[in-house]
Amino acid sequence: MGNTGAEAIAAYMANLVVNTYQQQPDNIPIIEKAIEAFQLGILNQLTTDVVGTEALLQQARFNSVSGGSVWTVVSESNSDGLSSSDTQVVVLTESQTESLTQLNTLQQEYNEKNRILESQRGELGAVIFKANHLDRSSPNWLTPDISAALDVMAQAVSSSALDLSDLTDKIKLQKDSLVSELGGDFILKPVSESPFFQPNNPVVLVAGADIDTKWSAPGTYGGEDTLRVRVTGQTITGLELTFTINSEENTATLEASDIFAINQVILPLKDSGSPTSVLAGLPKEISSFILEGILLDPSSALFLATLWFQKVNHTPSQDELNKLTNDIKSMQTSLWSEPGGLNELLVQTTTGFEGIVPSAAAVSLRSAQPWTPVFVDWQVRWIPNASSTSPYLTS
Numbered sequence: 001m002g003n004t005g006a007e008a009i010a011a012y013m014a015n016l017v018v019n020t021y022q023q024q025p026d027n028i029p030i031i032e033k034a035i036e037a038f039q040l041g042i043l044n045q046l047t048t049d050v051v052g053t054e055a056l057l058q059q060a061r062f063n064s065v066s067g068g069s070v071w072t073v074v075s076e077s078n079s080d081g082l083s084s085s086d087t088q089v090v091v092l093t094e095s096q097t098e099s100l101t102q103l104n105t106l107q108q109e110y111n112e113k114n115r116i117l118e119s120q121r122g123e124l125g126a127v128i129f130k131a132n133h134l135d136r137s138s139p140n141w142l143t144p145d146i147s148a149a150l151d152v153m154a155q156a157v158s159s160s161a162l163d164l165s166d167l168t169d170k171i172k173l174q175k176d177s178l179v180s181e182l183g184g185d186f187i188l189k190p191v192s193e194s195p196f197f198q199p200n201n202p203v204v205l206v207a208g209a210d211i212d213t214k215w216s217a218p219g220t221y222g223g224e225d226t227l228r229v230r231v232t233g234q235t236i237t238g239l240e241l242t243f244t245i246n247s248e249e250n251t252a253t254l255e256a257s258d259i260f261a262i263n264q265v266i267l268p269l270k271d272s273g274s275p276t277s278v279l280a281g282l283p284k285e286i287s288s289f290i291l292e293g294i295l296l297d298p299s300s301a302l303f304l305a306t307l308w309f310q311k312v313n314h315t316p317s318q319d320e321l322n323k324l325t326n327d328i329k330s331m332q333t334s335l336w337s338e339p340g341g342l343n344e345l346l347v348q349t350t351t352g353f354e355g356i357v358p359s360a361a362a363v364s365l366r367s368a369q370p371w372t373p374v375f376v377d378w379q380v381r382w383i384p385n386a387s388s389t390s391p392y393l394t395s
Contacts, residue, residue: 067193068111099178110167117160124153228359236292238354301328336360
């Protein structure tokens with residue numbers, strides 16, 4: 001557990017205030033939280049920064065374990081921290097990417113084994129505490145069981161420490177190799193991951209929690225049982241439209257040059273060397289997503305219809321403009337008329353969109369919470385009363 005002494009004082013004083021000033025019992029948790037915040041010196045944040053205060057209170061109640069680190073590559077010009085960083089779009093060769101992947105695989109294994117070692121050390125400390133507090137009233141069978149548990153945990157800690165030492169050597173070799181491949185243009189640096197909070201047990205199971213089904217595993221509520229994922233260059237880049245004008249069919253494709261050329265939609269320049277650049281630090285795919293969003297958004301249908309008539313050099317009547325606008329909306333909304341969306345090849349040949357259409361889950365709005373936030377504050381005092389605890393001490 002974490003800072004149980006401070007929690008106990010806060011709980012005691014909260015009950016004292018309620019009883020002394022005849023407050024409602026429902027106010028006890030509120031008063032207790034205020035007292036805890038006062039103890040940490042963050043009482044003034046209790047109403048102005050609710051989320052931040054809650055995080056600090058939880059951090060004070062529970063111990064935390066390092067989440068480890070992950071390796072990333074940045075350009076040398078951005079390593080001094082003085083200029084705007086564009087670390088997400090550093091272009092590596094296939095060999096450099098493979099080396100970075102191997103390094104992070106080793107680092108992830110190290111992070112996991114290090115967390116296991118921390119847990120084993122905590123268990124070893126608990127067994128040592130029990131061994132040092134045996135008295136004459138302890139049953140005869142307890143001493144050898146604790147000694148056996150002590151041997152098991154000591155061997156586990158020693159084995160984990162050796163594994164970590166071996167992984168450290170492998171990480172150093174892989175790191176040196178990658179640094180050599182990167183040369184002087186890029187810098188390899190570690191980034192800390194988010195910490196884990198302890199204790200992890202007991203586990204609380206919550207039934208009947210309502211969350212958005214959008215975030216469920218593919219196929220859980222119908223549709224495709226796989227989630228289609230696209231890579232750079234596979235976004236929607238154009239829309240081919242066919243419309244009858246004066247009994248003659250006209251076909252033209254709206255592309256990025258048509259949408260951005262008229263200065264009604266201005267795409268910010270991406271200059272990673274400028275600290276004031278709007279898109280500095282963002283992935284290079286952002287501009288492609290902006291274009292795709294315009295082509296797929298039904299609210300832009302009128303704008304797209306107007307551009308199409310301009311491209312074919314025709315001044316439309318209001319009826320023609322309304323009809324093409326409705327046609328575009330129908331094309332946009334039909335993309336996900338089937339569960340999970342249409343097949344990519346079918347979309348390209350029947351809808352007029354150029355590129356691979358995103359999965360329905362990527363464009364649909366969530367209808368509820370994406371997760372179920374649950375915060376449980378608890379304390380446990382364990383008093384052994386079984387006739388034999390040997391299975392638990394040695395497992």
